[in-house]
Amino acid sequence: MITPRFTCSQTEESLIISIYCPSVRATDVEIHVDETLVSIHINPYFLRLNFSYPLLEDDTSSAKYDPSSGYLTVTLTKENKGQVFDDLDLLAKLLAPRPSAPRPIIEVVSESAEQSEERTEEDDLVAQTKAMSLEREEILLAAENDWQLPQEALEPQLSTSVQKYYGFLDMHSGYFRHVTHTENEVNELGADAEICTAAERRRKRLQREDKKWDEEHYMADFADDEYIRELLAWRHPHAEYKEGFKYTDEENAVILRLPRKEYLPTPTQTHNLYLTLLTVLFSYAYESRTNQHDPTPESAWTLSILVPAFSALDPPDAPASIADPLVFSTGELAGTFVTSYRRSLAFPLYRSFVLAEACRKDVAQFLSRGKRIVVRCLLEMKKILDHHEVYYVYSKVWLDDFCVWVQAYASEDILVGLGKQVAELKISKSSINWRLEALEAATQEVEDRESDSDDEDSDDSASVLR
Structure with missing residues (x-):
């Protein structure tokens, strides 16, 4: 997919996205709005923008294509009228992926001895299989809907490789x-x-x-x-x-x-x-x-x-x-x-x-x-x-x-x-x-001596002329 050139502007009630996509069929445009995330697909172009505030795709929204200029103009309604969307000129910020949602943390508070004994190897295997299936389903669903995969910051690990990373x-x-x-x-x-x-x-x-x-x-x-x-x-x-x-x-x-x-x-x-x-x-x-x-x-x-x-x-x-x-x-x-x-x-x-x-x-x-x-x-x-x-x-x-x-x-x-x-x-x-100060002082001392020497030569020349 090609990322097209685009600009964003706004009015009191709407946000306008102007996309340069020449030689396309306007009937093929697909627009999806998910609160702050806007996805626009018109073959071969794809644009996904993440805004700071939610938008709506309602009856007042529109998409117009001008074949003479090659621009598709998408107008979306602000969920909160009068809200000012900042940084619309920072394209890298708009194109950045939506921040990953933190995963829920489940803590097992306590477990009785009888319950612990009832847990068998077969139960563990079934639980692991279900977890893998759910994780795979989550990844596929994320890839299908948002083209993003879960990410998390990892703590530095002990490395046994001679290869070092940088940058x-x-x-x-x-x-x-x-x-x-x-x-x-x-x-x-x-x-x-x-x-x-x-x-x-x-x-x-x-x-x-x-x-x-x-x-x-x-x-x-x-x-x-x-x-x-x-x-x-x-x-x-x-x-x-x-x-x-x-x-x-x-x-x-x-x-x-x-x-x-x-x-x-x-x-x-x-x-x-x-x-x-x-x-x-x-x-x-x-x-x-x-x-x-x-x-x-x-x-x-x-x-x-x-x-x-x-x-x-x-x-x-x-x-x-x-x-x-x-x-x-x-x-x-x-x-x-x-x-x-x-x-x-x-x-x-x-x-x-x-x-x-x-x-x-x-x-x-x-x-x-x-x-x-x-x-x-x-x-x-x-x-x-x-x-x-x-x-x-x-x-x-x-x-x-x-x-x-x-x-x-x-x-x-x-x-x-x-x-x-x-x-x-x-x-x-x-x-x-x-030793910068010492070097500067030495240089200044040499210059002063040369200056004094020039002055003495000048005085000697003047006395000779007299």
């Missing part, structure tokens, strides 16, 4: 199985990318950062900072507030091709996703600021190398025990940005602490604008990586799911709150562990 919610594997045969200059794990444990990934990442750190490069950029000052003065267009935000047709087309999954992260995993998002946005901020929002052939490399979850498959993680998974301490936010700062000072062309500070402030601006701007940043990253013959894998294992998760599941309030916290962060140079 968004550790859902991916196999993308780096043949990494030695590709020109992946980002991968810091080498041929062991598929089998490295989390601790090994972090150790290799830190070793790689320390090895790539170049004191002379940093001092040179600190001394000759004319171009960096130009970069600092530049304003990112996404940091400016604009009324009437609207995704472009190209952006909506990409969103329609994103995976449609129901994500069931644990509270700790959700906490870690927000932290990882900060590092991804920092990479985007650095890349777009250093080329002033005009991507270059090096953009895919820059975007990938600056994200530890890409280059070393090492996303930030929260402490083992956190009081509230939706509350972020200043310490862990600072620690997350220290990693991004280190990478921006060790790998790309321009290595400047004040430039890293400007990128952090950009991240704060993106977050303060809400999920729509955040998704636009992610879509721009995805477009760059998707067109690279090697680094597209980072789009597959991270950005595709991140675009859906931010639109459909991330909290607008949490994103805005994170923006305020990030804006107020204070990152010390000493936390980078690379």
Whole structure:
């Protein structure tokens, strides 16, 4: 089935779905409304949308097809007149599956000894058979009516396999199985990318950062900072507030091709996703600021190398025990940005602490604008990586799911709150562990001596002339 292009709008009493499905027979359209779930089928197109409030298919509802434009317009009645349906422009949220209903929990309080003795192996076998039949019937019924299967979040299990998972919610594997045969200059794990444990990934990442750190490069950029000052003065267009935000047709087309999954992260995993998002946005901020929002052939490399979850498959993680998974301490936010700062000072062309500070402030601006701007940043990253013959894998294992998760599941309030916290962060140079203050002082001392020497030469020349 093909997912068609569509838009949604509303009036006081109705919700209107406009679907582009050219060259179809209007008599074949099938519309099913189940409270908040709307399914529309007109061969070869199928659209299933999950709204925040219930709808009705009554006498005032209608479906009209315009063969000249190719648009099918479906008008459905709101169950509660005057109710405002939010986020109709967030297509990934509308396309996301309906949340799975929790299964009932049955507890056996007590059982007498006689009843226990009467339970025979045959009874157990019959009970197991019935349970399997009911479960199979439930799955088939779900697949027939809603095209969704029951899902539940599983607790981490002891793994005896050397294969390790990575990416968004550790859902991916196999993308780096043949990494030695590709020109992946980002991968810091080498041929062991598929089998490295989390601790090994972090150790290799830190070793790689320390090895790539170049004191002379940093001092040179600190001394000759004319171009960096130009970069600092530049304003990112996404940091400016604009009324009437609207995704472009190209952006909506990409969103329609994103995976449609129901994500069931644990509270700790959700906490870690927000932290990882900060590092991804920092990479985007650095890349777009250093080329002033005009991507270059090096953009895919820059975007990938600056994200530890890409280059070393090492996303930030929260402490083992956190009081509230939706509350972020200043310490862990600072620690997350220290990693991004280190990478921006060790790998790309321009290595400047004040430039890293400007990128952090950009991240704060993106977050303060809400999920729509955040998704636009992610879509721009995805477009760059998707067109690279090697680094597209980072789009597959991270950005595709991140675009859906931010639109459909991330909290607008949490994103805005994170923006305020990030804006107020204070990152010390000493936390980078690379003697930045000493290097800057030494560079400044050399410049001062050269300046004094130039002044003395100038005075000597003037005395000779006299």
